[in-house]
Amino acid sequence: MDTPLEIVLKNVENKTEIENVIYEKLDKLEQSCAHITSCHVLIEQNPTHQSKKFSYHVRVDVHVPPHHEIVVKRDSGRNTHDQLPAVVRQAFIAARRQVEQIVERQKKKVKAHTRERMMPTKLRKAISSQE
Numbered sequence: 001m002d003t004p005l006e007i008v009l010k011n012v013e014n015k016t017e018i019e020n021v022i023y024e025k026l027d028k029l030e031q032s033c034a035h036i037t038s039c040h041v042l043i044e045q046n047p048t049h050q051s052k053k054f055s056y057h058v059r060v061d062v063h064v065p066p067h068h069e070i071v072v073k074r075d076s077g078r079n080t081h082d083q084l085p086a087v088v089r090q091a092f093i094a095a096r097r098q099v100e101q102i103v104e105r106q107k108k109k110v111k112a113h114t115r116e117r118m119m120p121t122k123l124r125k126a127i128s129s130q131e
Contacts, residue, residue, distance in 0.1 A: 001030070003038035011045040012084070018043065021085045025092035029062070033099045038063045043088065056084050058091045062099060070098045 007022060009015055022041055030036060040061040056076040063069055074091040076084075 001036050001038060006038075006040045008040075008042045010043070012043055013045075014084075018084060018088065021088050022092075025089060025096075029092060029096050029099060032096050033064060033103050036062060036064055036099070041088075043084070045084070056087045058084075058087050060091045060095045062095050064099060064102055068102050070095055070102075072098070 005022075005026060007019060009018065012018060026039060029039070038061075040059075042057075042059040044057040046055050046057065056074075058074045060072045061069065062072075072091045072095045074087050074094070076087050
C-alpha cells in the first residue's frame with residue numbers, strides 16, 4: 001500500500017486483539033490485489049438501551065487504482081451477541097469479494113457482451129434477415 005493503514009477505534013475494548021484481526025484480514029486482502037493504495041478502518045462501539053450490551057459499527061474503505069473506492073459497512077445491529085472480531089471479519093470478507101471483482105474486470109476475465117447481443121431480439125432478427 002502507498003498509504004499506511006489507518007485504524008480508528010472509538011469506545012472499543014481489547015484494541016490489540018481487534019488490531020491483530022484487522023492486520024490479518026488486510027494481509028489476505030492484499031493477496032487478492034497487490035496494488036491497493038490505501039485502507040481505512042473505523043470501528044465504533046455504541047451502548048444499546050440495555051445496560052451491558054453494545055452494538056458495533058465497522059466501516060472499511062479501500063482504494064484500488066485507477067478510480068475504484070470500496071466502502072463496506074457492517075453493523076451488529078440488534079444482534080448484540082455478535083462479537084466484534086466476527087463483525088470485522090465479515091466486513092473484510094465483503095471488501096475482498098469486491099476487490100476480487102475489480103481485479104477480474106481489470107484482467108477482463110468477466111465476459112463482455114457484444115453489441116449484437118445487447119440489441120433487442122426483434123432488431124437482431126431484422127438485421128440478420130436483411131443480410
